[in-house]
Amino acid sequence: MLFFIDETWQTVGGQRVGALGAVAIPHDAYNGYCSAVYRMKKDILGADELMHSEIKGQRCFARAAFRHREHQGSSEMLDAAEELLEILGRVGARTFVIWTTNPTLLTLRQPHTAALSKPYKQLLFDCRALMERDAPGKLASLNFDLRGTREDEATACTMQNYMVRTRGGWDKHFICIPNFTVSAVSPGLQAADMIAYLGARMADPNDRPEIQPYIARMRALVYEYKRGGQAGRRARTCRRVE
Numbered sequence: 001m002l003f004f005i006d007e008t009w010q011t012v013g014g015q016r017v018g019a020l021g022a023v024a025i026p027h028d029a030y031n032g033y034c035s036a037v038y039r040m041k042k043d044i045l046g047a048d049e050l051m052h053s054e055i056k057g058q059r060c061f062a063r064a065a066f067r068h069r070e071h072q073g074s075s076e077m078l079d080a081a082e083e084l085l086e087i088l089g090r091v092g093a094r095t096f097v098i099w100t101t102n103p104t105l106l107t108l109r110q111p112h113t114a115a116l117s118k119p120y121k122q123l124l125f126d127c128r129a130l131m132e133r134d135a136p137g138k139l140a141s142l143n144f145d146l147r148g149t150r151e152d153e154a155t156a157c158t159m160q161n162y163m164v165r166t167r168g169g170w171d172k173h174f175i176c177i178p179n180f181t182v183s184a185v186s187p188g189l190q191a192a193d194m195i196a197y198l199g200a201r202m203a204d205p206n207d208r209p210e211i212q213p214y215i216a217r218m219r220a221l222v223y224e225y226k227r228g229g230q231a232g233r234r235a236r237t238c239r240r241v242e
Helices: 027-045 063-072 076-090 118-134 149-165 187-203 209-219
Strands: 002-012 015-025 094-100 141-145 179-181 224-226 234-236 238-240
Touching: 002 187, 015 027, 015 118, 015 187, 027 076, 027 187, 063 076, 076 187, 076 209, 094 118, 094 187, 094 209, 118 149, 118 224, 141 149, 141 187, 187 209, 187 238
Parallel strands: 002 141, 094 238, 141 179
Antiparallel strands: 002 015, 015 094, 224 234
């Protein structure tokens, strides 16, 4: 299983929101997913390389995109976002969202390597739930957007310290060293960027209501699992942390 993880910070309804978005794609479906994304970009956005016309939530769901569709009858960026959500569904991808308005958690990543932030802990717990239930005996890789050597080094060390030094059987489900990739060449990270953007908008459904149909499509891909072994009780990997 391949997990792609990205972060976003936005102002939604007058308050600052930080969100983590993740997409889980089965490894044997990923090459087909990349090919489908390339064809989509070529057909809709005119891209002639996979790295061209990078998909980003902020671009896809900009107010200008909605105005263009309203006045011109179409919007390439909204069309691309809709097709990407469709492709994720076809390849069996699952989405994860953690968002917060707590000022002490808004940085998402910790500035030191001794402790993993609460949003990232919750995300790891949810990702582990998928691996335990749907991919037992297999290992997953964690893939992050490449930001900067010093910041990424600290994040990698923090993640590795948490998975190696704490109980939870992390080594049974994850390769304990995360990967960092330039998002422009990673269709998986571009999907995670879009999911993170939509996740942050959940903080206030009345802010930008035109985005709500896309949030609903994202939520349809959210991973669900039984909680505590109790029949009928299910946890959705789309939540707020405080």
